[in-house]
Amino acid sequence: MYKMDHEKCESILKGFKLNWMNLRDADSGKILWQSTDDFSIPEIEHKAHVPRKILKCKSVSREINFSSKEQLENFWLEQEVFLRDQSIEIHTGSPMSSGFILSSLNLNY
Structure with missing residues (x-):
């Protein structure tokens, strides 16, 4: 496991x-929801209220x-997606250096 000192961690987090x-209909590419809110603060739970029509997407x-100073x-990125208080996806990305992440979620119900 990679280790670094507390000061370095704090510096990275601040920067x-x-x-x-954004969330898109993966078939059409149409943006259904987008935000410029900074969801990177780890101490709080972040909520995004997305439009109901997203449930019609396959x-x-x-x-x-994201950016970093x-x-x-x-x-790596860890994220958990909830729908009505039910966890529907847990994603742990592998180590990367890119400033852009694209992932898809197939909704089969």
């Missing part, structure tokens, strides 16, 4: 920002754009 995020893509090494 990390989620610039924007597949939804999620784009996340510090160089990121062994960076």
Whole structure:
């Protein structure tokens, strides 16, 4: 496991920002929801209220754009998606250095 000192962690966290995020109908590419809120603060639970019409999509893509003032090494993203208080997805991304993440969620119900 990668280890670093507390000061370095604090410096990285202070310089990390989620610039924007959106959800699209993966088939048409149409943006159904977007936000420029900074969801990167780890101490609080972040909620996004998305339009009901997203439930009619067969597949939804999620784009996340972020920036960092510090160089990121062994960076990964952990996220859990809830629908009506039920966890429907847990994603742990592998280490990366890109400032852009695209993932899709297939809705089979």
